Amino acid sequence: MPLLCELPLVCVVTSGESWYLPLLEPWTIGFMCDGLFAALLAGLSCALLGVFVVFRRMAFAGEAMSHTTLPGLVIAQSQGWSLALGALASNLITAIGISILSSGASRRRGVREDATIGVVFTGMFAFGVILTNFQGSWRDLSHLLLGNILSVAPNDLWFMVIAACVIVVTLIALHKELELSSYDASYADLIGIGATRMRLTVLVLVALAVVSGVQVVGVILTSALLVTPAATAAMFTRRLLPLMALAVALSWTAIVVGLYLSYFWSLPPGATIVFLAALIFVCAWSWRKLSRS
Amino acid sequence: MKFEWLAYGGRHLHAPDPSAHALRLVDVSVGYPGSKDPVLSGVSFTLPVGARLALVGPNGSGKSTLLKSIAGLLPCVGGDIAVFGLKVRACHHRTSYLPQREEIAWQFPVTVQRFVLGGRYVHCGWFAKPDSHDHAVVQETLRELDIVSLQDAPIDQLSGGQQQRVMLARALAQGSDLLLLDEPLNAVDSATRTLVGKVLDRLQKAGKSMIVSTHDVGTHDQPFDGVLILENGSVREMAHAAAV
Numbered sequence: 001m002p003l004l005c006e007l008p009l010v011c012v013v014t015s016g017e018s019w020y021l022p023l024l025e026p027w028t029i030g031f032m033c034d035g036l037f038a039a040l041l042a043g044l045s046c047a048l049l050g051v052f053v054v055f056r057r058m059a060f061a062g063e064a065m066s067h068t069t070l071p072g073l074v075i076a077q078s079q080g081w082s083l084a085l086g087a088l089a090s091n092l093i094t095a096i097g098i099s100i101l102s103s104g105a106s107r108r109r110g111v112r113e114d115a116t117i118g119v120v121f122t123g124m125f126a127f128g129v130i131l132t133n134f135q136g137s138w139r140d141l142s143h144l145l146l147g148n149i150l151s152v153a154p155n156d157l158w159f160m161v162i163a164a165c166v167i168v169v170t171l172i173a174l175h176k177e178l179e180l181s182s183y184d185a186s187y188a189d190l191i192g193i194g195a196t197r198m199r200l201t202v203l204v205l206v207a208l209a210v211v212s213g214v215q216v217v218g219v220i221l222t223s224a225l226l227v228t229p230a231a232t233a234a235m236f237t238r239r240l241l242p243l244m245a246l247a248v249a250l251s252w253t254a255i256v257v258g259l260y261l262s263y264f265w266s267l268p269p270g271a272t273i274v275f276l277a278a279l280i281f282v283c284a285w286s287w288r289k290l291s292r293s
Numbered sequence: 294m295k296f297e298w299l300a301y302g303g304r305h306l307h308a309p310d311p312s313a314h315a316l317r318l319v320d321v322s323v324g325y326p327g328s329k330d331p332v333l334s335g336v337s338f339t340l341p342v343g344a345r346l347a348l349v350g351p352n353g354s355g356k357s358t359l360l361k362s363i364a365g366l367l368p369c370v371g372g373d374i375a376v377f378g379l380k381v382r383a384c385h386h387r388t389s390y391l392p393q394r395e396e397i398a399w400q401f402p403v404t405v406q407r408f409v410l411g412g413r414y415v416h417c418g419w420f421a422k423p424d425s426h427d428h429a430v431v432q433e434t435l436r437e438l439d440i441v442s443l444q445d446a447p448i449d450q451l452s453g454g455q456q457q458r459v460m461l462a463r464a465l466a467q468g469s470d471l472l473l474l475d476e477p478l479n480a481v482d483s484a485t486r487t488l489v490g491k492v493l494d495r496l497q498k499a500g501k502s503m504i505v506s507t508h509d510v511g512t513h514d515q516p517f518d519g520v521l522i523l524e525n526g527s528v529r530e531m532a533h534a535a536a537v
Contacts, residue, residue, distance in 0.1 A: 055401050173420055180411050183401035183448075186392050187463075190364050191385055191415040192301030238402045238447030 026263040034157060035149040036259055039273065041160040042216040042225060043251035045167050045209040050230030051244050052202050056182050059227050060114060061203065064121035065210045066222035068094040070128025073144045073214065078135050084159035084211050091207040094120055125219075147218030147270030149259075156215055163208040170205060178202065179240060216255075217270035225251065228277040232284050250280055299418030301385075313378025315471050315502035316340035316363065321372035323355075323362040331370055332358045333526045340504065342470075345497050348506040350523035356506040357393065359523065360473045363504070364390040376471060386415045389469035391460050393476055399449050405459055406444040409434060412466030434466045439488060454485035461489060465496075472496065472503040479508075 069087035076086025181188035185195035213222035258273035365382035
């Protein structure tokens with residue numbers, strides 16, 4: 001049962017043959033509409049957070065967050081629970097693990113935060129693969145790794161709506177604090193904002209965005225939804241709000257075009273979206289290079 | 294303060310002791326978390342209100358560490374620091390700290406105007422937006438430091454001298470009474486050096502107190518009231534500027 005209404009194609013058909021009719025065809029199918037809605041929500045969440053991930057140099061943390069959702073996803077799938085909640089629980093365990101292992105006591109013994117993230121994320125990912133082995137279904141694993149946008153469950157779609165709302169409201173409410181702590185952590189500490197508090201806030205929001213993203217493009221490719229649109233937008237503007245708007249627009253472009261291509265050419269939707277986002281990045285980079293020369 | 298309950302860090306306005314010095318350090322020791330040996334030890338001095346102190350010493354002598362501990366960015370492991378008679382950060386809107394340029398992520402997408410507006414955030418607190426008064430203060434500060442034309446420029450396009458002006462503008466916009474300036478004239482052009490000197494002069498006449506860390510007192514146009522020389526994490530000499 002699709003969540004969203006299918007387009008009333010019959011109304012369009014009665015107005016005669018038009019060139020755009022094939023473009024409307026995918027949205028006459030319920031699961032395509034749900035998939036599009038889910039992908040746009042994930043694109044919004046990831047692109048907005050991606051700006052902070054890119055400029056705070058947290059791309060590795062974003063990558064780790066997406067990979068560490070695997071054990072939670074596998075357990076949730078085997079038990080018939082919500083995939084989103086499974087991924088979120090997995091991310092929370094990871095975040096706690098990273099914060100304990102990279103605490104002051106560990107740093108004194110020479111364990112840097114990036115090394116800790118590397119250990120935790122590969123460990124969790126490996127644990128997820130082992131759990132899949134017990135399930136005995138490698139097809140399920142490929143769905144989790146590469147996403148299955150066309151079979152998003154209603155509960156997970158609601159989770160994505162809530163996650164997007166939480167991210168947007170938090171970014172609006174804490175706009176100036178997140179911005180200031182991103183470029184001058186010392187000053188944020190001095191006036192009482194607390195740079196560590198803001199970093200944790202960004203990490204929690206990234207966790208929410210990642211959980212949305214894994215439903216769409218899978219565990220392996222989610223960090224691309226975070227990083228690629230923001231990195232592309234950064235080539236065109238150096239103002240935070242226009243940059244966020246452009247990142248969302250680029251992400252949505254890749255999603256809509258990617259879904260069309262996957263529908264008409266039977267391509268895997270998640271991978272097609274990520275590949276298109278990367279293609280837009282390369283085109284933008286080339287255009288900038290040529291226009292400068 | 295617009296709304297007391299919005300104050301950052303849960304701290305609210307504390308009435309300063311009018312008879313207190315701007316700064317009073319008694320046998321202060323400072324160490325980084327996890328390190329056994331303190332970076333600074335046995336530092337004691339007093340900065341009267343309206344005085345300008347030069348903090349001199351070679352690289353690694355502890356100048357930045359001392360300024361950060363006064364700003365409350367590093368905890369003291371011994372001794373006591375009082376800012377206007379209050380504990381460090383008890384009234385943090387009265388203290389501004391100008392870090393070295395390398396400590397700021399200049400590639401972040403923010404304009405000069407927005408950067409300087411950051412100096413007003415301490416007066417806004419959580420969730421509140423800067424109002425017209427805050428924007429007026431920023432414009433006045435931009436004019437004083439001759440960077441009005443740069444206000445819409447992204448901060449990643451600034452030269453070293455412009456970056457220094459912008460950081461000083463933010464410290465001024467905060468309207469603090471104690472300024473902690475970490476090498477404000479490091480690698481800046483002569484025009485910026487002259488301008489910064491004039492601004493510091495004007496601030497001192499307005500009764501602001503300041504500590505300026507520098508490698509060489511001679512690079513500053515205006516005289517200091519005193520010089521504190523640090524060496525290997527302790528005070529080698531404290532004297533009036535004329536005697537050094």
